[in-house]
Amino acid sequence: MFLRLSAIKKQKTQVFIDNTTLIIFAFCTVFYSRIFCSITNAPSILNLAHFVVVPFVLVVVLLTTRTKDQKQIAIAYSFLFGLFILLVVVLASALWNHAGFINAIVTFMMLGEPFMFLLAISCIPMSAKSITRMKKWLIWSAVINFLLAAIQKPLIDSGKLYADGLNGTDGCGGVFFVSGAGNYISASVSVAFALYFFTNEKTVPLWMRITVILAAFWQILFSDSKQLLLAYLIAWGSLILLNFQDLSQTIKLLIATFIFGYGFLWCVQNLEAFAGFLAWARPELYGQDGEAWYAKFYSVRSILSHYQSSLNWLFGLGPGHTVSRLGVWFLKDYWSILRPLGATTSPIGIEGMEFVNSFWLCYSSSLFSPIFGWAGIWGDIGILGVGAYLFLCSLVWQHFGLDDSLKVSLLAVIVLGFIFTQMEEPGFMLSLAYILGLSWQKQRLRKQTKQASRAVPQQWVTL
Structure with missing residues (x-):
């Protein structure tokens, strides 16, 4: 009898953490780690915790989820196949170029982690309650990020908040305070969320959704993230071309483009807050021998000058050996940790x-920076690496590009890859994966609800 009571007590003390909670926890490890370390002076190594947490959560989800949804199963297999290809290419590049094994692992995680996170979200057969929990975390996280950025700028400019030597414009990183590109990452998250919120949360009053859009646009201005607006405009134009066969949708997009374009042009010409956009309007920079091209393609010329074999076109110069985020910043910032693990470097990034x-x-502007995502991927792991990454991107587009707002954000990531390093920034990429996964789960639940409602009358007829 005593043994039986003891067993019952042990059962009562067991704590079960559902997979949705693990997803939210993984999101928080990347979204809040920098601001947590800044406030508490915790070791910066905590910023890397997500590299362990996200794969762990994915493994747990894959091992514990018992879904019979054929679409979820198909997505899981296709993503795992794509991630396997990326891993093989990264390892082959490291082997050919004598790069450290830790270089290969970090490169694979930087590029593959968002896809792992999205896969983990999509594998779970979420209930309406779980989806609501995820949505609340997203909304409040976006609000916190924006408010922090808006508060940080005046505090930094007035000298009341120190941002490692950065001014208020560059230092207002929101939850990504303080980091070199925190202002860009924070604004990128705000814009992606604003588009999602405006188009998907139709139950929220229109004035509130418009306010969110205006707030994100304001953050672009006060954080001087002009290139972000350019990326989304190019993405919007690309979406119009992709939707050209759908005449009605194309007309809607063109009308919206005309209205926004006219309003934006008026603002640039008449409002001082928009004067920064005129910095790009200098034709002499874009001539045949213009300094814009010289600056932007500096890293491309540097990478090509280090090629020693035709196989470098396929495998690059090795993970972390060129102008990827790993090669330029990450190895330098965490060299004391990575060097004992066998990390290798190259002078190209420096x-x-x-x-x-x-x-x-x-x-003067990151638009002309020779350090950008696609150059880093191509330089590090070659054409095969670019192909493997694009294959994963195509899977995301196929399965998770559910509406125009999500498609624009996905296309914007591709464009941003030609501007700066947002493609390799976990804070932005995992936030976007969270938004995509949440939207997909909501659509999946709606479809299941419709199918269930149709099945009920059929049962009555059968009876």
Whole structure:
């Protein structure tokens, strides 16, 4: 009898954490880690916790989820196949170029982690309650990020908040305070969320959704993230071309483009807050021998000059050996940790950063930076690496590009890859994966609800 009571007590003390909670926890480890370390002076190594947490959560979800949804199963297999291809390419590049194994692992995680996170979200057969929990976390996280950025700027400018030498414009990183590109990442998250919120949360009053859009636009202005607006405009134009066969949708997009374009042009010409956009309107920069091209393609020329074999076109120069985020910043910031693990370096990334700091056009605007996502992927792991990454992107587009707002954000990521390093920023990419996964889960639940409602009358007829 005593043994039986003891067993019952043990059962009562067991704590079960559902998979949705694990997803939210993984999201928080990447979204709030920087601001947590800044406030508490915790070791910066905590910023890397998500590299362990996200794969762990994915494994737990894959092992514990018992879904019979054929679409979920198909997505899981296709993503796992794509991630496997990416891993093989990264390892092959590291082997060919004698790069450290830790270089390969970090590169794979930087590029593959958002897809892992999205896969983990999509594998779970979420209930309406779980989806609501995820949505609340997203909304409040976006609000906190925006409010922090809006508060940080005046505090930094007035000298009341220190941001590692950054001014208020560059230092207002929101939850990503303080980091070198925190202002861009924070604004990128706000814009992606604003588009999602405006188009998907139809139960929220229109004035509130418009306010969210205006707030995100304001953050672009006060954080001087002009290139973000450019990326979304190009993405919007690309979406119009992709929807050209759908005449009605194309007309709607063109009308919206005309209205926004006219309003934006008026603002640039008449409002001082928009004067920064005129910095790009200098035709002499874009001539045949213009300094814009010289600056932007500096890293491309540098990478090509280090090629020693035709196989470098396929495998690159090795993970972390060129102008990827790993090669330029990550190895330098965490060298004391990575060096004992066998990390290897190359002068290309350091030289690229020195060029940025010395050439006036580069440090004036990140639009002309030679350090950008696609150059880093191509330089590190070659054409095969670019192909593997694009294959994963195509899977996301196929399964998770559910509406125009999500498609625009996905296309904007591709465009941003030609501007700066947002493609390799976990804070932005995992936030976007969270938004995509949440939207997909909501659509899946709606379809299941419709199917269930149709099945009820059929049962009555059968009876």
